[in-house]
Every structure is written in C-alpha cells, then in structure tokens.
Amino acid sequence: MLLLLSIGYTNTRNDMYYKFTQLCSYLKEKRVDAAIVESAVGQVNYIKCILKDTEENITFFNECKEFFYAYASNIIYEFISSEYEEKIIKKIVKDSYYYLENKEKTEIIKRCNSLMSGSGTFIAGGLISSISCKNSVIKKIQDYLDNNQEINIEGFVRFRLKNIMSELNVIVDKVVEDYVLEREYSEFIKLLKYFVDIQESKYEIVNIFIKDDSKYQITNEDDLDITDEFFEDFGLDTSGNMSHREDILISALITSSPLKIVIHGFENINFKESIDTLINIFGDRMILCSGCDKCKELVGLFM
Template identity: 35%
Template sequence: MQLLSIGIPNALKNGGDCLKHGIRDMKIEGINVDMNLDDRGNITFFNINVEDEVSCKNINRIKQHISEIISDIIVNQIDKKLIKKIIDKYYNYFNSNEKQRIANIANGILDNDVNRETFKLVKKEKIFAEIKDFLKDNETIDIEGFVNFRLRDFIGELSEVVDRAVDEYMMQKEYDEFIGLLKYFAELQDSKIDVLNILIDEDGKFRLYDRDNNPITGKFLSDITIEFSGAELGDDDMLISTLITVAPAKIYIHSVNNMKNKEVLDTVKKIFSGKVFICNGCSLCLAHEVRK
C-alpha cells in the first residue's frame, strides 16, 4: 500500500539521500517500509509503501519520521536554493560572482553557531508541525511547492537574511576599495626608512623604532599632517597614516598580542603586502619587558 509520495527537486543532490537514510532508520526500529522512485523531469517523487500489518499500525509514527526528514531538508538544503532565488529576483543588478559572494555570506549567517542553535531549530520545529498537519489529509507533498505556498514566513525571514548579507557585502566591497586606494598611495611614496619596528605596549599604544631600535621622534615625522607626540601613537588611523607617509621597506610588529583592534593588523598586511613581519621575541621586546 502506498502511504506517501514525496517530491524532491533533483537539484537537491542530498535530499534523496536524507530520505533513504530515514527509511533505513525506520527499518532498524522495526517499521518495515519500502520506497520506489518516480522521476518526473526536475522532480523525483519518492513513494513510501507499507506492506506488513505491523507497519500499517505505525502509520502515524511513519508520518512523524517523514515530517522530521522533510523539515530537515527544508532548513538545511532548500534554504540555500531559496536564498539564490531571492538574490536573483531582488538583486539582479549584481553580476554572477557578486551574487555568489552574497549567497555565501547569507549561508554563513544561517550556518553560524548561534543561528544553528536558535533560528534553524525554531524554524525546523515550526515547519515540522506544518508538515505533520499537512500529511494528515494529504498523501502527496511536493517539498518546493509546499515551501512556496505554505511557508511564506520562512521565505520572508530568509529575505531578511539576504538583505543583511547584501549590506555586509557592500561594506566589505567599500572596505576593499578603500584598502586598494591606500595601497596605491603607499606604493607611490618614496620609502623614507628601510626598517620600521612597531612595538605595541601593554596599553595598546604604538611605539615606533628604527632598525637599530632607536625611538623615532616627532621631528622625523614632521611632514605628516597629524599631531604626533614623541614616539607614541594612540590611534589606529594615525598609525596607518604614518605608515603610508613613511612607506617603510620592511615593517616588524612586536608584542602583537597587546593590539586591541586586531583588524588593524589585517589592514596593515593588506596595504603593505609582503613587507609586514610579526616578531615572536627579540631584544626590543625584551628591553620593553624589562622597563615594565
């Protein structure tokens, strides 16, 4: 006797596998169900059959198992397909590479530790209830059609995730363009010093030294259009401005663990690619430790 027919888009390569594993688990529990496939173009229908008397008495348990499997497919596979559709529909002015980057960001938002334990579990529980209720009166379910017509709220929440991903992408794009501009300015500068040592003290302040570990004075940096007091810098932007103006051939960064804003290190590495080296302990570091 055919109990259920479940339509899964062929694009979901793992969807059928999830269903097959679920059938196997039910057999381990003593529920004898069989399955055959009906290929209908872009959709394959998985027909669930029950034959023996014991299985016929466990129809509700079978439907519960199937509802669990389908809800898992929706929140862990269909969601990615929906994200792509949302991007194609509402953000068609991005090129294919940009769309893929946005999709990757959106999928990352959904799959991070917090959302896996909150959003996905909550949505899966609600979707499970919807599917279970639907299968009470229906023997056939097309998963993609069910999502499109019965899970509007889920699609709306995915749209919000895509909007957030677009914002993050635009911010990253602007940042990359800004870094590219700073790198261009740095490359235009004549190097005013061959080696620059940056020591980060316990307060996160930047102290600058030459190759002989002598403090670099404000007089040396008088052409920089920022206020510079002695050899101490307290502002991340000030450090970047200084480095671009001085354009060192090599930059050594000491006591990097004291750096309060780790993004500054990434920025410096991107602007001065191939010129930045992290010190893991030297005479300058030791002298600073002694003075503390």
C-alpha cells in the same frame, strides 16, 4: 502497509529520493521495516515512505517518529532551498540590483546561497537573518507534517511560505551591503598602497614595540628612540591616554612610508584588524616579530 509520508514535487532530480532511502535504511537498522517507493502521475513525482503494518513495527516506529519527521522536514527544506529559494534570490538580485555588473550579481547570488546553506562566512545581520529564515521554513514544514501525511511541495511553497520573499530580501540586502563595503575597502587599500609606493621613505626600518595596553615605543634602524618624532604631526599622547591610537599609528606609518616595519610584542596587540590593514598596505615590508632580544629588552621598559 502504513503510509508514513507522501511527497509530491514537479522535478526530475532524485536527491530527495536518495536521502529518504538513507532515512529508511537508518530505520531498518533500528528494526523498523520501512521502505520507500517512487512514482509519477503526469508531471508530478511522488516519494512515499511506507511501514510494514505490524504491531511490532508500529511500536518501534512510534519511538522513532519524532526523529523521522524532523529529518524528513530537513530533507524537504533542502529541496525547497535549492529549487525555490535560489530562484527567488536570483530574481531579487536581478530586479533590485540591476545596476551591478553581471559578475557582481553572480558573486552576490553565490554568497546568498552559501549563507542559506550554512557554508558562507559570517555577515553581521545576514547570518542571523538566514538562520531565522531557515528555522522559520523548517518549523512550518514540521507543523504541517504534524497534521498531514501528504505534502505537495509546490502548493506548500505557494500558500504556506508567502513571507519567504520578504525574508530573502533582507538576506540579499545584507549580503550586498557587506559586498559593497568589502569592495570599497579593497579600493581604499589599493589607493593607500599606491600612495605608500610613490612616497619617499623617511626611515629604512621602523621598530614598533607594543605592550598589552597598546603603549608604543618606536625606534629606527639605529635603535634610536624616535617615538615623539614619529608622532609629532599627529598629536599622539605617548603615555597611551589618547583614543584611536591605532588609527594614528597607521596614518603615521603611511606618511613616513618606512622601507621595513617590524612589530614587536605582537602577542600584546589588541587591534588585530589594524595589523591586517597594515599588512594589506605594506605587504612584504611588514614583519611580525615572533620574539627577539629587543622584544625582551624594550617591551620590558613599559612595565
């Protein structure tokens, strides 16, 4: 029998054993007579992948060798991630962000773990950092297995992954930064909603017609053009030459607090985030028109 790989670890979970069993099953489908054996010496568990020592099996295995060690490296990384990275992340959050409430810490740890597993949402800088950290660890495992058939995971983490703490620090910082910005945005939106709710509405209905260059035409409930009147306190150049038009549009809508806002020509909008902000502020008072006679008539005026 030929030893392919021996993994030592101090944990009673059998996730790795199951995954290596699947790997051996795949090799058998490729006519490689591989097997997996689990044993324990004291508190250390061992998983050993072995190969039937025949010329035919060795030949087939050599063809699958790169795949075997690449897949094995990913299995070992997943174990390290769940057993070590999660504990390090918890320690970083506890030590560096002790002033946060427990529920906030829990949420941040959850987001960090999701990001590291690849199931989290995009965070500028955080996703890149997590991918970099993951690839760095996997590369170190692969390099080690290129020269060693035996790996003790605890020793490997302690002596070969000394920089993992600093890499995870970067990821936690990015997640916290994103979380704080998200919380501040939510609080700001609540404040604007409150302001809109207590404001007296200047208009029953405001129709906003938008062309693809973000020029606006505003009409009221009587279909009268109120564009100049609507923006008179904000100095908006209605010809469309002024920058930050969407910010001024949001300010004008908040100030006038219409009972209903209808956005026409929605497909021409190039500031989707601003529309999302308006929906968060005005809720059911916001309507995105999917196409009507007014759209065809008034959007055409900009052509």
